[in-house]
Amino acid sequence: MTPRTSRRVGLRGAAVLAALTAAAWLPTPAEAGKANDTLNIAWDRELPNADYYFNNSREGIVVNRMIWDNLIYRDPNTGEFKGLLAESFEIVDDTTFEFKLRKGVTFHNGEEFDAGDVVATINFLLKPDTGKLAQQGVDWIKGAEAIDDYTVRIYAIEPNPLALLYLAGDVPIYPEKYYAEVGPSGMGQAPVGTGPYKVEKLVPGKEIVFKANENYYAGSPKGQPAIGTIHQRTIPDVNTQIVELTSGKLDWIWKVPPDQAEKLATLPSLNVVSAGTMRVGYLTFDVTGKSGDNPFQDVRVRKAVSHAIDRKAIVDNIVRGASEVIHSACFPEQFGCTQDVTQYEYDPEKAKALLAEAGYPDGFRTEFYAYRNRDYLEPMLGFLQQVGIETDLRFGKYAATRDAIRSGNVPLAFMTWGSGSVPDVDAIAPVFFGGGPDDLAQDPEVHEALKKGGGTVDRDVRLAAYDKALNKIAAEAYWLPLWTFNTNYAMSQDVDWTPTADEIPRFFLADWK
Amino acid sequence: MLVYTAKRLLLAILVSLTVSALVFSLLYLSGDPATALAGERANEADIQAIKAAYGFDQPVYVQYFKWLGGAVQGEFGQSVYFRMPVIDLIVERLPVTMMLGVSAMIFALVLAIPLGVLAAMYQNSLIDRAALLLAVVGQAMPSFWFALMLIVVFAYWVPILPASGSDSWEHFVLPTIVLGYYATPAFMRLTRTGLLDVLSSDYVRTARAKGLSPAMVLFKHALRNAIIPVVSLAAVQFGFMLTGSIIIETVFALHGAGFLAWESISRSDFPTVQAVLLLFSWFYIILTFLADLLNAWLNPRIRVA
Numbered sequence: 001m002t003p004r005t006s007r008r009v010g011l012r013g014a015a016v017l018a019a020l021t022a023a024a025w026l027p028t029p030a031e032a033g034k035a036n037d038t039l040n041i042a043w044d045r046e047l048p049n050a051d052y053y054f055n056n057s058r059e060g061i062v063v064n065r066m067i068w069d070n071l072i073y074r075d076p077n078t079g080e081f082k083g084l085l086a087e088s089f090e091i092v093d094d095t096t097f098e099f100k101l102r103k104g105v106t107f108h109n110g111e112e113f114d115a116g117d118v119v120a121t122i123n124f125l126l127k128p129d130t131g132k133l134a135q136q137g138v139d140w141i142k143g144a145e146a147i148d149d150y151t152v153r154i155y156a157i158e159p160n161p162l163a164l165l166y167l168a169g170d171v172p173i174y175p176e177k178y179y180a181e182v183g184p185s186g187m188g189q190a191p192v193g194t195g196p197y198k199v200e201k202l203v204p205g206k207e208i209v210f211k212a213n214e215n216y217y218a219g220s221p222k223g224q225p226a227i228g229t230i231h232q233r234t235i236p237d238v239n240t241q242i243v244e245l246t247s248g249k250l251d252w253i254w255k256v257p258p259d260q261a262e263k264l265a266t267l268p269s270l271n272v273v274s275a276g277t278m279r280v281g282y283l284t285f286d287v288t289g290k291s292g293d294n295p296f297q298d299v300r301v302r303k304a305v306s307h308a309i310d311r312k313a314i315v316d317n318i319v320r321g322a323s324e325v326i327h328s329a330c331f332p333e334q335f336g337c338t339q340d341v342t343q344y345e346y347d348p349e350k351a352k353a354l355l356a357e358a359g360y361p362d363g364f365r366t367e368f369y370a371y372r373n374r375d376y377l378e379p380m381l382g383f384l385q386q387v388g389i390e391t392d393l394r395f396g397k398y399a400a401t402r403d404a405i406r407s408g409n410v411p412l413a414f415m416t417w418g419s420g421s422v423p424d425v426d427a428i429a430p431v432f433f434g435g436g437p438d439d440l441a442q443d444p445e446v447h448e449a450l451k452k453g454g455g456t457v458d459r460d461v462r463l464a465a466y467d468k469a470l471n472k473i474a475a476e477a478y479w480l481p482l483w484t485f486n487t488n489y490a491m492s493q494d495v496d497w498t499p500t501a502d503e504i505p506r507f508f509l510a511d512w513k
Numbered sequence: 514m515l516v517y518t519a520k521r522l523l524l525a526i527l528v529s530l531t532v533s534a535l536v537f538s539l540l541y542l543s544g545d546p547a548t549a550l551a552g553e554r555a556n557e558a559d560i561q562a563i564k565a566a567y568g569f570d571q572p573v574y575v576q577y578f579k580w581l582g583g584a585v586q587g588e589f590g591q592s593v594y595f596r597m598p599v600i601d602l603i604v605e606r607l608p609v610t611m612m613l614g615v616s617a618m619i620f621a622l623v624l625a626i627p628l629g630v631l632a633a634m635y636q637n638s639l640i641d642r643a644a645l646l647l648a649v650v651g652q653a654m655p656s657f658w659f660a661l662m663l664i665v666v667f668a669y670w671v672p673i674l675p676a677s678g679s680d681s682w683e684h685f686v687l688p689t690i691v692l693g694y695y696a697t698p699a700f701m702r703l704t705r706t707g708l709l710d711v712l713s714s715d716y717v718r719t720a721r722a723k724g725l726s727p728a729m730v731l732f733k734h735a736l737r738n739a740i741i742p743v744v745s746l747a748a749v750q751f752g753f754m755l756t757g758s759i760i761i762e763t764v765f766a767l768h769g770a771g772f773l774a775w776e777s778i779s780r781s782d783f784p785t786v787q788a789v790l791l792l793f794s795w796f797y798i799i800l801t802f803l804a805d806l807l808n809a810w811l812n813p814r815i816r817v818a
Contacts, residue, residue, distance in 0.1 A: 045779070045780070046780075049596045051596065129565075184596055188595070188596050189597075204595055205595070205768060233677070233678070236763045237764045239661050239664075239764075240664060240677050243664050243665060247668060247669050247676075249676075398549065399545055400545075402548055403548055
């Protein structure tokens with residue numbers, strides 16, 4: 001949700017909720033939901049394309065997990081890898097993974113699953129000119145080879161500690177014949193996988209009706225789907241969603257703004273849950289002076305900014321929900337994300353002293369770039385002003401802001417990063433401190449540590465390397481890590497479903513109470 | 514009339530070209546389209562691959578003329594969001610928007626003209642004041658607010674109409690009221706003003722003097738003339754309604770072209786954004802052009818202005 005819509009939603013939402021509250025204690029009509037074994041869900045954005053490889057939306061990830069299966073499955077609660085389409089798997093060496101495939105698995109169209117489907121999927125992903133979107137999850141793969149009909153080997157270009165995570169998340173297996181026949185466009189309109197739910201009806205952008213796959217193979221770690229039908233509708237306005245939820249026409253919604261979530265939580269027919277997401281917010285500084293000489297080249301100024309902003313107050317009063325303040329340049333539950341680093345408590349006097357020491361006793365004026373959450377941004381600007389830092393806000397679209405940062409035009413920016421829900425430091429720190437176009441610090445010591453952490457599968461070596469990198473980043477205040485983001489889910493009391501920290505609702509784990 | 518028509522047509526074409534250039538430039542105003550399309554996880558290699566795959570690596574003017582050449586033939590390229598031809602998407606969605614626009618226009622005219630007539634007939638009376646109040650409220654109330662209030666009343670308190678979707682005629686009732694009500698004040702005020710002018714004109718006085726019944730004077734002589742400007746306003750208002758449907762379709766989750774525009778903007782689906790904006794602009798330009806011709810035909814003094 002954009003800041004503009006967030007604010008608009010807030011104002012409208014208050015009125016809508018006030019009006020709804022008047023009738024909230026009436027019994028909820030049992031028009032849908034548990035009575036006819038249909039879970040009615042809505043989200044605000046259209047699914048771009050049901051073909052997973054041609055969509056970079058979170059909704060696409062949710063749909064992917066329902067329709068398709070990967071070779072392996074990562075338990076969202078324990079982090080353990082289990083065989084999914086692969087009955088078992090073995091890490092032959094640092095760059096070779098062997099999978100023994102399940103026999104007797106069929107795709108939703110009746111096509112039998114075997115090694116040919118795995119190899120065809122990987123070969124498609126390795127083609128350079130298909131127009132597929134984000135490739136981070138597949139560009140580590142060198143190739144795939146069918147050893148026999150039910151044994152496959154996948155080769156990595158070089159050791160990659162995230163290989164199993166990517167195989168469990170970003171590489172759903174497609175039916176070879178069907179995909180060759182219909183291509184991405186056909187798959188987008190009539191998706192076919194092996195997953196726990198099959199698509200009965202898909203009206204692009206409007207609705208998808210999923211039916212439980214009655215032939216879903218026994219022994220899948222995803223379990224057998226408990227709910228017969230899941231009907232997803234696209235309702236862009238959160239207030240309309242709330243009316244539909246409170247009147248019983250919907251059973252589940254998400255991304256509910258905090259103020260409305262708090263009010264919805266008072267309704268006896270609803271269950272409201274706030275859960276963290278892997279997205280973190282941060283301030284990034286032009287440490288190397290790419291945008292020209294600027295105060296942030298001085299570590300004392302970066303530390304002053306870090307002491308100037310009361311992150312806890314912003315989290316407690318504005319962000320709310322399951323969010324928490326962070327101190328390290330990663331999401332706390334990611335592998336290797338130590339929080340045992342230099343921490344900058346709110347101390348405006350210390351901030352002023354640091355600014356004076358750096359030669360800015362009266363503060364200074366700077367451009368401040370941002371692209372989302374104006375409601376979080378404004379208190380930050382206020383805190384900076386209190387220590388003498390005046391800001392010229394440059395608020396734009398994400399792509400424009402990231403372009404400006406990469407082009408070296410940005411002294412200070414408020415940005416966020418979701419790590420693609422990959423629970424490993426390698427999905428965040430190397431992007432911003434590994435020497436690439438987003439790296440504004442260009443610290444060789446950090447580069448080396450991150451390269452070491454990302455170039456091996458040895459846990460201890462990785463932990464030590466990330467510890468070193470994250471400590472250096474914090475000590476030099478290359479970033480000011482702000483807080484984790486959260487999502488509010490609201491659902492009918494009939495629904496038995498628990499969110500996970502990766503913000504991927506797994507409806508195949510949902511049931512009725 | 515022919516010269517006037519040619520001039521207006523030339524102007525319409527120039528406006529269309531300007532709009533097309535502006536619409537195309539939107540692609541780059543919000544940052545690099547390849548970066549937007551690739552998403553936040555993409556690395557530099559991903560962005561370069563997308564640039565090559567979608568032709569963003571060609572000079573901007575080449576991209577513009579290619580796009581414009583396709584657009585005039587109804588070829589707007591492939592939606593990067595839905596992976597299907599943009600024109601197919603629009604053809605699929607436009608009926609919902611047109612239906613909403615037409616029904617809202619009918620609602621607005623059916624409500625506004627009688628009210629305008631009553632306000633003129635009973636000038637400065639309580640009826641006139643009530644009609645004025647209705648007009649002020651209609652203009653002042655944000656349409657999204659009105660939409661939400663109607664949803665709360667008719668989909669929640671008294672659940673007789675659906676709050677979202679576009680599957681049946683019932684789904685169009687609330688959006689029609691919201692969109693139509695917003696256009697009502699302009700029609701009503703124009704009807705009232707036009708009728709007051711006409712009612713004080715010589716030929717109406719003559720008609721009355723001839724002993725014609727008040728109803729005959731009103732409907733046969735006065736209203737027929739007074740309503741002519743309303744017809745030309747309706748053409749322009751229809752263009753406003755199509756663009757105004759973006760908000761209404763979003764609130765009511767009607768899957769029309771307006772909703773498509775909103776969704777495409779938020780998802781950086783540039784070919785679709787460009788096509789919808791250009792088509793809406795063309796609708797508006799054509800309707801304005803027709804309204805100009807209609808006015809000139811009705812009022813010859815305009816032709817020489």
